[in-house]
Amino acid sequence: MDIQTLCLGVLTQSEASGYEIHKAFEEGPFAHIHTASFGSIYPALNRLLSAGLAEARDVEQDKRPDKRLYAITELGKAAFCESLQRQPAADKVRSDVLFMLFFAQHLPRAHLAQILDQRIAWYQESLDRMADCAREEVPAPRGASFVRGLGQAVYQAAVDYLIANRETLLADAAAEMTNPGIITPESATTESAATQ
């Protein structure tokens, strides 16, 4: 699913600027579904304009920069609807945090605690945002509340698990510090070779 389709999806909900579309993927209703950066959104919107799938109008604001609001066209609606009929691609997840936690015994205890706590806090913020969203959105689109509910169920399960198992994992990491595992970073001069 390309960014154009993603933008079109946001535009079926309401007119929006590139900035607002970005926010929808950052902290809005699509936050746990997809990501999209400015560098991909703005070019995508221009492509939608050329293809006649969206229209734009400029809106002046006071005490704010002007913005360009995009709206989906009839052609755009048809194209979007068709994209929805296709077979969805498999989910793609990339979580550095989970990858690091997998190697918990090789992590300094303090760093491990930090990433665990950051993650717990992040889930709680996300859950708060979702709860707010659910309260505001009075005439909720059917699918929107379903997907939000799924996000809430999943995030709640994750945060519960993390809180329940935090101490156990930290105890292991501490034990490993006294009795180090296979990996020891003695050769501190060989830095960054794997990341170039």
Add this chain to the structure above:
Amino acid sequence: MDIQTLCLGVLTQSEASGYEIHKAFEEGPFAHIHTASFGSIYPALNRLLSAGLAEARDVEQDKRPDKRLYAITELGKAAFCESLQRQPAADKVRSDVLFMLFFAQHLPRAHLAQILDQRIAWYQESLDRMADCAREEVPAPRGASFVRGLGQAVYQAAVDYLIANRETLLADAAAEMTNPGIITPESATTESAATQ
């Protein structure tokens, strides 16, 4: 976190071929954490060799193609350990399925049922795999079982939610078919403009 570091992480667990590393991300212990294709793994392994972070030896097999087993070096261990100290990047999720479900009211009922059921089946397969993994892996690395447990908790919550709310969502989609929403694909000739 680049693919080289990901490969290095797999290699800290045991020697492996490119094919086996791929399997670790496809159906192995990293399946719910990251994805990696052959096209990225093989070049990454060669880069690891040139950097001296991994070594390779060829292994002949009968009734099977020969394979090339990679092992992490001391230099590689140090580099990997250092990568783990870094601040993890934010998770990246891209789920076409969730995006489509968001627009459930614009989906034909049959298609909606299909993607819901496929997703439920996929979660159950993943849960089965994880349970197998937990049984086999007798001397489990601390982090590995923690991360697997988190995956299980999250997937279980997701599948429970999907089963509990499946009927409600489908009922809505059916209702929308009799009384169609904003989007109607009358102009069926305008296909694929958004996906080019």
Add this chain to the structure above:
DNA sequence: GGTTGCATGTAAATGGTTACATGATTGT
């Protein structure tokens, strides 16, 4: 006879992120 699993690799094309460039306003 067709598909799946094993096994490695390359090259082209795609697609997206990161960084840059700019600038007013509001809050700390």
Add this chain to the structure above:
DNA sequence: ACAATCATGTAACCATTTACATGCAACC
């Protein structure tokens, strides 16, 4: 003062996917 929010866009770079190329063994 400094950081953050609002707001748009471009361009270079990077990473990854997809498709191609090859081939044997096992199973249905």
